Amino acid sequence: MENEKKISKMKMSTQDAVWGYVFLSPWILGMVFFMGGPIIFSLILAFCKWDMITPINFVGMDNFVKMFSDMRFLHSMYNTFYYTIFSVPLGIIGSIMVALLMNQKWKSVRLLRTIYYLPSVTAGVASAIIWMWLLNPDFGLINYGLSILGIKGPQWMADEVWAKPAFIIMSLWGVGGNMIIYLAGLQGIPRQLYEAAEIDGAGMMQKFRYVTLPMLTPVIFFNLIMSIVWSFQIFTQVYVMTGGQGGPADSTLVMVLYIYQQAFKFHNMGYASAIAWVLFIIILLFTMLQFKISGGWVHYEGELKK
Amino acid sequence: MAKKMSFWESQKLQGQIVSWILYAIAWAGALIFVIPLVWMISTSLKAPGEIFTMPPKWIPYSELKLEYDTKITAHFPGKVKFEKDADGTERINLGGYSHVIPPIAQLQVRKNQNVEKGDILAVIPEKGRIKLIENPDKTSIIRIVNDEGMTIKEYNLSEDSKPVVKEGEMVTVGQKIADIMPQWSNYAKAWAPKAFDVTFNRFLVNTLIITLTSILGVLLSSTFVAYGFSRFKFPGRDPLFLVMVSTMMIPAQVTMIPTFMLFKYLGWIDTFWPLIIPTFFGGGAFNIFLMRQFFMTIPYELDDAAKIDGCNYFQIFWTILLPLVKPAMATTAIFGFVYNWNDFMNPLIYLNSTSNYTLALGLQTFTTMYGTDYNLMMAASTIVLLPILLIFFFGQRFFIEGVATSGLKG
Numbered sequence: 001m002e003n004e005k006k007i008s009k010m011k012m013s014t015q016d017a018v019w020g021y022v023f024l025s026p027w028i029l030g031m032v033f034f035m036g037g038p039i040i041f042s043l044i045l046a047f048c049k050w051d052m053i054t055p056i057n058f059v060g061m062d063n064f065v066k067m068f069s070d071m072r073f074l075h076s077m078y079n080t081f082y083y084t085i086f087s088v089p090l091g092i093i094g095s096i097m098v099a100l101l102m103n104q105k106w107k108s109v110r111l112l113r114t115i116y117y118l119p120s121v122t123a124g125v126a127s128a129i130i131w132m133w134l135l136n137p138d139f140g141l142i143n144y145g146l147s148i149l150g151i152k153g154p155q156w157m158a159d160e161v162w163a164k165p166a167f168i169i170m171s172l173w174g175v176g177g178n179m180i181i182y183l184a185g186l187q188g189i190p191r192q193l194y195e196a197a198e199i200d201g202a203g204m205m206q207k208f209r210y211v212t213l214p215m216l217t218p219v220i221f222f223n224l225i226m227s228i229v230w231s232f233q234i235f236t237q238v239y240v241m242t243g244g245q246g247g248p249a250d251s252t253l254v255m256v257l258y259i260y261q262q263a264f265k266f267h268n269m270g271y272a273s274a275i276a277w278v279l280f281i282i283i284l285l286f287t288m289l290q291f292k293i294s295g296g297w298v299h300y301e302g303e304l305k306k
Numbered sequence: 307m308a309k310k311m312s313f314w315e316s317q318k319l320q321g322q323i324v325s326w327i328l329y330a331i332a333w334a335g336a337l338i339f340v341i342p343l344v345w346m347i348s349t350s351l352k353a354p355g356e357i358f359t360m361p362p363k364w365i366p367y368s369e370l371k372l373e374y375d376t377k378i379t380a381h382f383p384g385k386v387k388f389e390k391d392a393d394g395t396e397r398i399n400l401g402g403y404s405h406v407i408p409p410i411a412q413l414q415v416r417k418n419q420n421v422e423k424g425d426i427l428a429v430i431p432e433k434g435r436i437k438l439i440e441n442p443d444k445t446s447i448i449r450i451v452n453d454e455g456m457t458i459k460e461y462n463l464s465e466d467s468k469p470v471v472k473e474g475e476m477v478t479v480g481q482k483i484a485d486i487m488p489q490w491s492n493y494a495k496a497w498a499p500k501a502f503d504v505t506f507n508r509f510l511v512n513t514l515i516i517t518l519t520s521i522l523g524v525l526l527s528s529t530f531v532a533y534g535f536s537r538f539k540f541p542g543r544d545p546l547f548l549v550m551v552s553t554m555m556i557p558a559q560v561t562m563i564p565t566f567m568l569f570k571y572l573g574w575i576d577t578f579w580p581l582i583i584p585t586f587f588g589g590g591a592f593n594i595f596l597m598r599q600f601f602m603t604i605p606y607e608l609d610d611a612a613k614i615d616g617c618n619y620f621q622i623f624w625t626i627l628l629p630l631v632k633p634a635m636a637t638t639a640i641f642g643f644v645y646n647w648n649d650f651m652n653p654l655i656y657l658n659s660t661s662n663y664t665l666a667l668g669l670q671t672f673t674t675m676y677g678t679d680y681n682l683m684m685a686a687s688t689i690v691l692l693p694i695l696l697i698f699f700f701g702q703r704f705f706i707e708g709v710a711t712s713g714l715k716g
Binding site: 013016017019020021022023024026027028029030031033034035037038039041042045052098101102104106112114115116117118119121122123124125126127129130131132133134136138139141144173176204225226229232233235236239240243256259260263264269272273276277279280283284287 | 321324325328329331332333335336339340341342343345346349357358359360361362527530531533534535537538539540541543546549550553554555556557558559560561562563564565566567568570584586587588594619623644647648649650651654655666667669670673674680683684686687690691694695698699702
């Protein structure tokens, strides 16, 4: 009797396993053909020289050594870091601020949310073209706005110094996407916490500092990681607004654009793969670093409630 | 007691004032956020002469006035010398600086006459008669002629602009001659660009084919896989789930080159297959994750009841669970639509011939050819954005729900 039960249980679990893998099979096949396989192959390519016509040549560390003396690569790395260092923190602060506003109990708050969220769905070629026009040095709306304030606007996309800030400003137009995530986070904070803080005599700023912000940290953490992953991969805007060049004078040549140029313009498949791996490792290191220091600032609900 | 009351009241009032200030800030910010889109639409309706103006015009309407210089004056002192270019253009050369004299102008100086700066060299009549010419393509020309029929000035108008003067009417410089109305014809010009051998019709069809099949692939395969992850307990499931979630961190560029070579080997370059086929193999880690979260909220008792009724797992999946995850599927479909509609890098890599381009790729090519025709560029951008904006307004609820279920509860 005991034994029979055991057997049927075992059968159940092997049956479960078979069915489980049946349902997972599309993803597993996809992993093999479009993820795992390509990753391994691209790692091999990173140590090779190949133009897709002549046979593959193993060149050891050559591709990685080359990077240190390749000014265009170094530029692309600098530009990508520059963009990330400014756009990610500004984007997070901006989206939290907008989310706090959108969490108010106003009658028109739904309409406001829609307006703030709208630009984030228009991301892509069309919005890049709109910004080319907004940033036009002589007839663009942005320099016109600045001129009202008595400021002579820069040449933006035609100026080595101002081209990168232009992309950072553009990225802030899309804070609505993250705003929705923070808004969901804010609405998930239990009312009792605020009530308890009020009883303790906390003012508005104190409630934000000791209740809202700590309760929001898990969302900020998740969002920070994803924002960095995404900002390191900036491509479309730069390609469209600089005609695929990353100009002026390589000042907007970002890593993904350089990978694209090396692979599909110059057909240096090995070198392009090597740079892609450097990008991957940078993203990985950033993510790991954040997990490591997250213990110091990310609060999970359990801790706070104690 | 009375003191306490007033304190309470003042704090309430303070809160009210802060709320008003925040409300004003929120609307000011919203205005800034919506301006680029309003500006896009406004520019898309402008005539070429209305684009490059400072301060910018918001309303795409203007009055066309008859305007030209009635006097040609000397820019420098000098001795008059008449010249004729190879193409017949007549000039007065004052020794170094020459002035173009149109045929209509009446000379006010003689050969070898010494003139001072600011002296009148020639005059152009201030009045003329209107001659209206309708072109077969509905555009028109307003020509101002003198009594001998010589042209004083000419304006080309698009089909949207309306002349307000009649044939043969006498007009003077400064007089209004036409209304430059919103240029709806810009949209037709952007839709079928002269520089292209195809129209945006083709790009739209291509984009719809790719987007709709991709959404189908994502919906089928992500729900299928999510069902596996959420409903079965088996060795290796949790590590595999972890692997899946962590693939979200891998930049697409790492797999881009080998994947490109795989599709090249299969002979699929310049076809839609590389953009469609991968969606049928899992549909992306994010979507599986979203679906799995949703499946977890559905009670297992439903599965058990169906099993007792003799359903197999496929039947449970298809007839019991799929109808229940419809809201999540709607969210995924909408996100998939936006992603595919906006996707630029994949079409850029895989599609070569113009007739295979997507809207995003077509729009980018359009800008490289019409780089300064901002009115046409904005019209093309509006056309490309319109479906996204419509989807957004009708599917708003799904955007917000989707983020709320996926972004937070890990």
